[in-house]
Amino acid sequence: MARLSSERLKALDTAHHLHPFTDYKALGEEGSRIITEADGIYIQDAEGNRMLDAMAGLWCVNLGYGRQELVDAATAQLQQLPYYNNFFKTTHPPAVELAETLCRLAPKHMNRVFFTGSGSEANDTVVRMVRHYWALKGKPEKQWIIARENAYHGSTLAGMSLGGMAAMHGQGGPAVPAITHVRQPYWFTEGRDMSPDAFGQACADAIEERILELGEDKVAAFIAEPVQGAGGAIIPPQSYWPAVKKMLAKYDILLVADEVICGFGRLGEWFGSEHYGLEPDLMPVAKGLSSGYLPIGGVLVGDRVAQTLIEDGGEFFHGFTYSGHPTCAAVALKNLQLMEAEGVVEHVRDEVGPYLAQRWKELEQHPLVGEARSLGLIGALEIVADKAAGKRFDKTLGVGNLCRDICFDTGLVMRSVGDTMVISPPLVITKAQIDELVGLATAALDETARRLQAQGVAFATQDSLAQA
């Protein structure tokens, strides 16, 4: 296939393409990086630069790039039945087989799935489903959904509303009514004056206070990511989830675990909820469900909610043209089959998760790193001006973005969330590739420190630390 030159592509991109989550003017001035191919855990741009993709695309390419089995599954399904819907009492084999496989892998009490085209649509489905559920239970006043500040639940109106991203709430509102946000269990930035466990308990208590403010008979559900992803790979203190779970049960409030990132092995179990013993009522999923090869999401529904929807609900007036799309479902099914056959979840739990934890922690020695944390194959580095005090750089310096751009030039894709550097590599990464990842991250941090020094930006060096 004849390709346009990369210069031409960049010009056309600037002229016609509005990217997601992008400052258009700034991008127009710099031009895009054009990714043209990928294999395993590596991507390549139009200039031929190869990079280790430590973000697995956007937290999704869990089996890595270039899996022929997934290509074949899509091709075969496109030839046999490229599209048919699941409305009007019809379905097709891929949707049925995927539903069965998902429910077999999910916690025991979850035996039904509602398919969507994305994680955002899954969370829109959650909002409608939990309110519908309580109405069917004769409690239509149970409407409020409690979510968390700095959570990410997608970018549709309901996804944005559930999410706690202040910048998103500032555009295109007003948000969906009867959604409220409580503090996040982000110890490094918000809890350092307490022990992690005391802080985790305080964050759980904040949910209880909100429930009592709203009235316990007014709250439908609490939604949270087991580990916050887009907010900065925020791993809650050990005390947090057990306290939250106990309290939700006390007030009869549904628990929605947004598994869009944590699901499918990211934390070393099939679902993040299993790592924390959550037993949620609903689990929105997407991303790793198909390793990102085709768009598909869904909501796994626990027996309690499903039974009411089925027995007392009549028609649920909700669904998408692409709910359970056969080609997407066929690829997701093959993805799950490969994960099982290759023991990918065990690989994360027993091999590379513990190895990453050990190697990643070494980065805390670096003068710029205030904390290096990971769980399974999600991790973060807190870049700070003074590690003893946990003090960040002035926001306007954009140190996180500087480090991210240096990572790209170094041959590593790491994402920045403010001054928090985040990784979520493909789950098939090997120990040797983790060594490579940590080596590249170290080189990028060194270069970031050099650039800051050249700009005359002060930060605590190894020597002043030794004194501290």
Ligand SMILES: *Cc1c(COP(=O)(O)O)cnc(C)c1O
């Ligand atoms: C990405 C993400 C979503 C939204 O998924 P889309 O497929 O982008 O709509 C929802 N929840 C979480 C936790 C996510 O990371």
